[in-house]
Amino acid sequence: MKYNFIKKAFFPLLFVVTGHFSFAQSYWQQHVDYKMDIDFDVENHQFQGSQTIKYTNNSPDTLYKVFYHLYFNAFQPESMMDVRSRTIEDPDGRVNDRISKLDNSQVGYHKVNKLQQDGSAVDFIIEGTVVEADLARPIPPGGQTTLSMAFDSQVPVQIRRSGRNNREGIDYSMTQWFPKLAEYDERGWHAHPYVGREFYSPFGNYEVNITIDKDYILAGTGVLQNPNEIGYGYEDEGVEVKRSGKKLTWKFKAEKVHDFAWAADPDYKHVVTNVPGGPDLHFFYQENENTKEWSKLPEITSKAFQFIEKNFGKYPYPHYSVIQGGDGGMEYPMATLITGHRSLRSLTGVTVHEALHSWYQGVLGINESYYAWMDEGYTTYASSLTVAHVFDRNVDWFNNRSYMGYYALAVSGKEEPMSTHADHFETNFAYGTAAYSKGAVSIAQLGYIIGEEARDKALLRFFNEWKFKHPDLNDFVRIAEKTSGLELDWYYDYFVNSTKSIDYGVNKVEEFDGNVLVELVREGDMPMPMDVIVTFKDGSKKTYYAPLSIMRGEKPVKNDLDRVVLPDWKWTHPTYNFQIDGKLDNIQSIQIDDTGLLADINRDNNKWENK
Ligand SMILES: [Zn+2]
Numbered sequence: 001m002k003y004n005f006i007k008k009a010f011f012p013l014l015f016v017v018t019g020h021f022s023f024a025q026s027y028w029q030q031h032v033d034y035k036m037d038i039d040f041d042v043e044n045h046q047f048q049g050s051q052t053i054k055y056t057n058n059s060p061d062t063l064y065k066v067f068y069h070l071y072f073n074a075f076q077p078e079s080m081m082d083v084r085s086r087t088i089e090d091p092d093g094r095v096n097d098r099i100s101k102l103d104n105s106q107v108g109y110h111k112v113n114k115l116q117q118d119g120s121a122v123d124f125i126i127e128g129t130v131v132e133a134d135l136a137r138p139i140p141p142g143g144q145t146t147l148s149m150a151f152d153s154q155v156p157v158q159i160r161r162s163g164r165n166n167r168e169g170i171d172y173s174m175t176q177w178f179p180k181l182a183e184y185d186e187r188g189w190h191a192h193p194y195v196g197r198e199f200y201s202p203f204g205n206y207e208v209n210i211t212i213d214k215d216y217i218l219a220g221t222g223v224l225q226n227p228n229e230i231g232y233g234y235e236d237e238g239v240e241v242k243r244s245g246k247k248l249t250w251k252f253k254a255e256k257v258h259d260f261a262w263a264a265d266p267d268y269k270h271v272v273t274n275v276p277g278g279p280d281l282h283f284f285y286q287e288n289e290n291t292k293e294w295s296k297l298p299e300i301t302s303k304a305f306q307f308i309e310k311n312f313g314k315y316p317y318p319h320y321s322v323i324q325g326g327d328g329g330m331e332y333p334m335a336t337l338i339t340g341h342r343s344l345r346s347l348t349g350v351t352v353h354e355a356l357h358s359w360y361q362g363v364l365g366i367n368e369s370y371y372a373w374m375d376e377g378y379t380t381y382a383s384s385l386t387v388a389h390v391f392d393r394n395v396d397w398f399n400n401r402s403y404m405g406y407y408a409l410a411v412s413g414k415e416e417p418m419s420t421h422a423d424h425f426e427t428n429f430a431y432g433t434a435a436y437s438k439g440a441v442s443i444a445q446l447g448y449i450i451g452e453e454a455r456d457k458a459l460l461r462f463f464n465e466w467k468f469k470h471p472d473l474n475d476f477v478r479i480a481e482k483t484s485g486l487e488l489d490w491y492y493d494y495f496v497n498s499t500k501s502i503d504y505g506v507n508k509v510e511e512f513d514g515n516v517l518v519e520l521v522r523e524g525d526m527p528m529p530m531d532v533i534v535t536f537k538d539g540s541k542k543t544y545y546a547p548l549s550i551m552r553g554e555k556p557v558k559n560d561l562d563r564v565v566l567p568d569w570k571w572t573h574p575t576y577n578f579q580i581d582g583k584l585d586n587i588q589s590i591q592i593d594d595t596g597l598l599a600d601i602n603r604d605n606n607k608w609e610n611k
Helices: 002-026 080-087 289-312 344-356 358-363 368-390 395-410 428-450 452-466 473-484 489-495
Strands: 031-041 046-056 063-069 109-117 123-127 130-139 144-154 172-174 183-185 188-190 203-213 217-220 247-257 262-265 269-274 280-285 319-324 329-332 335-338 504-512 515-522 530-536 541-546 563-565 575-580 587-592 607-609
Touching: 109 123, 109 130, 130 144, 203 262, 217 280, 217 319, 262 319, 269 289, 280 289, 289 319, 289 344, 289 368, 289 452, 319 344, 329 344, 329 358, 335 344, 344 358, 344 368, 358 368, 368 395, 368 428, 368 473, 395 428, 428 452, 428 473, 428 489, 452 473, 473 489, 504 587, 504 607, 515 530, 515 587, 530 575, 541 575
Parallel strands: 031 203, 280 319, 319 335, 541 563
Antiparallel strands: 031 046, 046 144, 063 130, 109 144, 123 130, 172 262, 183 188, 203 247, 217 262, 269 280, 329 335, 504 515, 515 575, 530 541, 530 587, 587 607
C-alpha cells in the first residue's frame, strides 16, 4: 500500500517537472546588446560610427557566420531596391526610378572599415545591403561574443523611409541607419537584402550616443540620459534650449527593443503629455501653417493609448514619441516617424496605426517578411477599433474598408497567398492588400468563426504570452484554439496559405409537408461555418447555425440571440439542407451572415426574400 502511494504521488510530480523543462527548451531567441557612438557631420550628411554588439547565441546551433544589414546601400543606382522598383509593374510612387538618378553626393552608403570578434579580425564581404562575415571563432550554443565594427556612412537623399531633407523639410529621418545584425531563429538566418519592405531583428538593449551640431533637436527610440548635460529640457514642455560648444552628444538608452530610430531637426517643437497609468507621450514637429492639427494630437493620442492598453495589452516602455519625419508613417520601437502635413482625421489615423505597431511588431517581434499580414493586418484591425473609439464612431465602417480592399484583390486575378515572403510578391498591390486588408479581415473574421469574445481574449492572451518574443502564425493559432476550444488549422490553411475564397449562397427555399426546406450551397473553394438568419413576417428573427465539421465544436451563442444549432456541415459536401418549422408564408427573408464579418466575395446570392 505504502509503495503504491509513493509511486502515485511521485509520478505526476515528475510529469510536471519534465513538462515544464521541455517547454523551456523548445523556444529560444537570440539576444543583442548594442553600444554605438556616432559622430555626425551635418555639412556633408555623413557620420562615423563605432559599434559593439554583445551577441548571445541562445540557439542549439554552433554559429560559424554572422550577417549584418547595411540598409543605406540600397540607395545606390543598380541596387536590388533600385532595379526592383524599376521593374515591378506597379512601383511605389515614392521610389520609382529615383534611386537610379542619385549622384555620389546623394546616394546612401555604409563603408565597413573594421570588423572584429573579441579583438580578432573577422573576414567579411559586402554584398549590396548585406555583410557576410566568417567568424574568427565559432559561437557555441549558449556562447557569447563581442563584435566590434567601425564604419563610415552617408545619409541618402530621402527616398523611402530614411534619409535627409524629407518633403516637409525635416533634416534627418534616421531609420534603418546603422549596420544591424540579422536575425537567426529556428528557420536559420534571415539576411534578406533590402528591397524596401519588411524587417526582423533580435531583441536587446541599445545605448546610442550621437554627437551632432548643437543646433539640432533629436527625437527617437529610447530615453535621453543626459538632458542636463546638453542643457535640454527634454522632460518639460517649452523649456528653452541653452547650449554651448559646436557639437553636443545626445545619449539614449532603450531596453528590450529590436531597432533604434531617430530624427533630427533644428526647428522641432517638443510637446509632452502623459497617459494616465501609461507612458509619457512626446510630440516633435515643426510648428507652421501645415501642422496646425498637431496641437490636438496629444489629447487624442492619450485617449487612444488608454483604449489600446485596455483592449490589446499594457504598453511596456516609459515613452512613446510621435515624430514628424520620414515619408508617410513607419513604426519603430518607442517611436514613429510620420509626415505631418495632414488633416486631423489623417493625422489621427496614421498616429494610431503606427502606435499600434508597438503591439504588433514592436513588442510581438513578428517576422515581418513571412507574416507582414499579422503585423499590418492586426494593426489595421486594432486601428479601426481605436479610431472608431477616439471619434466615437461605429467600427463597422472602418472594418468594412478592409473587407472591400480584400474583395477587390480576390477578384483581381493578382492575389497571392498571404504566406508569400513579403519581398517576393509579384505586385505592390497584391502585397499591400494582402498584408493590410486581408490581414485585418483574417482577425475580424475569426470573430465570426469562434465568437467575438473568444477572438478578443485570444488577441490579449497572444500579447501577454508572446511579448518580447518572436511569435509566428502557429503560436497565434494555438492561442485562438485554446481560448475558443475549437480546431482552427483549416482556417489558416485556406486563408493564409492559399488564395481560395469564400462564396456561399441560399440555393433553394421551398415548402414541404407544412415546413420549409432550405438548401445552402458552397460556390467558393473555402469552407466556413454558416450563420443563417431567418427573419419572420412578425419581425422576429432566428439564427440557424451550421458549424463546420472540422471545427470540432460550436461557437458560443450571443446571449440576445435566438439560435438553433444544426448538425455539422462536412467540408466535402457542396450543399447542405435544413428545415424551418412552419409555413413559407411566415418567412420574410433568409440570409447568410448579417454581420458582414464573413468574407463572402459574392454577396448577391446570400439572401432569399419572400416576395
Ligand atoms: Zn503599418
